Amino acid sequence: MKKKICLLLTSILVLAFSAGCSQAVPTSGAESDKSQQSQKPVVLKVGATPVPHAEIINFIKPLLEKDNIEIEIIEFQDYVQPNTALADKELDANFFQHKPYLDNFTSERNLDLVSIGNVHVEPLGLYSKTVKSLSEFKAGSTIAIPNDATNAARALLLLQTNGLIKLKEGVGIEATEKDIADNPMNIKIQPAEAAQLPRVLEDVDGAVINTNYALPANLNPSKDALVIEGKDSPYANIVVVRKEDESRAELQKLIEVLNGDEVRSFLEETYKGAIVPAF
Numbered sequence: 001m002k003k004k005i006c007l008l009l010t011s012i013l014v015l016a017f018s019a020g021c022s023q024a025v026p027t028s029g030a031e032s033d034k035s036q037q038s039q040k041p042v043v044l045k046v047g048a049t050p051v052p053h054a055e056i057i058n059f060i061k062p063l064l065e066k067d068n069i070e071i072e073i074i075e076f077q078d079y080v081q082p083n084t085a086l087a088d089k090e091l092d093a094n095f096f097q098h099k100p101y102l103d104n105f106t107s108e109r110n111l112d113l114v115s116i117g118n119v120h121v122e123p124l125g126l127y128s129k130t131v132k133s134l135s136e137f138k139a140g141s142t143i144a145i146p147n148d149a150t151n152a153a154r155a156l157l158l159l160q161t162n163g164l165i166k167l168k169e170g171v172g173i174e175a176t177e178k179d180i181a182d183n184p185m186n187i188k189i190q191p192a193e194a195a196q197l198p199r200v201l202e203d204v205d206g207a208v209i210n211t212n213y214a215l216p217a218n219l220n221p222s223k224d225a226l227v228i229e230g231k232d233s234p235y236a237n238i239v240v241v242r243k244e245d246e247s248r249a250e251l252q253k254l255i256e257v258l259n260g261d262e263v264r265s266f267l268e269e270t271y272k273g274a275i276v277p278a279f
Helices: 002-021 029-037 050-065 081-087 099-109 149-161 194-203 211-217 249-258 261-271
Strands: 042-048 069-075 093-098 113-121 125-127 142-146 180-182 188-192 206-209 236-242
Touching: 042 050, 042 081, 042 249, 050 069, 050 093, 050 113, 050 211, 050 249, 050 261, 069 249, 081 093, 081 099, 081 113, 081 236, 093 099, 099 113, 099 149, 099 236, 113 249, 125 211, 142 149, 142 194, 149 206, 188 194, 194 206, 194 211, 206 211, 236 249, 249 261
Parallel strands: 042 069, 042 093, 142 188, 142 206
Antiparallel strands: 093 236, 113 236, 125 206
8 A cells, every 4th residue: 555655656746847847948048149130130221322431331231230230222323312212211311411411402302301420521622634733723724513502612612712712701601603702713613413523524624523423533532632621521421311210229320330430440441531530
């Protein structure tokens, strides 16, 4: 009898132990990490002009992958489509313009787009295929400038700073050709689409070119420009999003990485002064 009782108790203990072992085991930290890694990454579509904007975004792709963010770059060759595409929700952000241009563009088209931070300055430069210094410009020389309002004003201010023309008092970043108050050398101003200025350079005495179009044409502002804007230029290039997405976590992470030490080193080492960090 005692033997049967002992066998019964042993059986009960075995069953209890088996039931306990069959319960769910808490997930380990490693397994939790694997679960997070298996989650589908958040894809951000970022519109950018090829140089240097797309190059910079390509550089930070691996840095953002650590936070499960995947960047898809949509390249543009002009200054209009990136903002209209963003407004139409074809993009999550764009990176190609400075604040004065954004303000003018959104005001004219009534778009609700905002900057979430500065990244770099691309010094605007005056280039020439025939002239080696400002003193070599002759009376009646033709200088091409960007035809969009903000970059045209920026170009005129550069020409004024270097003594080629004089603008009316107080016009600042809203300057137009009509605001030229003094033109002692009768410089002819020839507006052209910004992207076409490197090509136009062959047919004019000089051209004021944005760095993102100068670099692909093998023009380095720090070496090839007759004059360039100073490093304190107010025309820092910015990351732009729709107002409704201003606080979106992934976009805030994007600007955080773009303002990081890795990007600062990349700009300084890659562009050798042609691109200046603005953070």
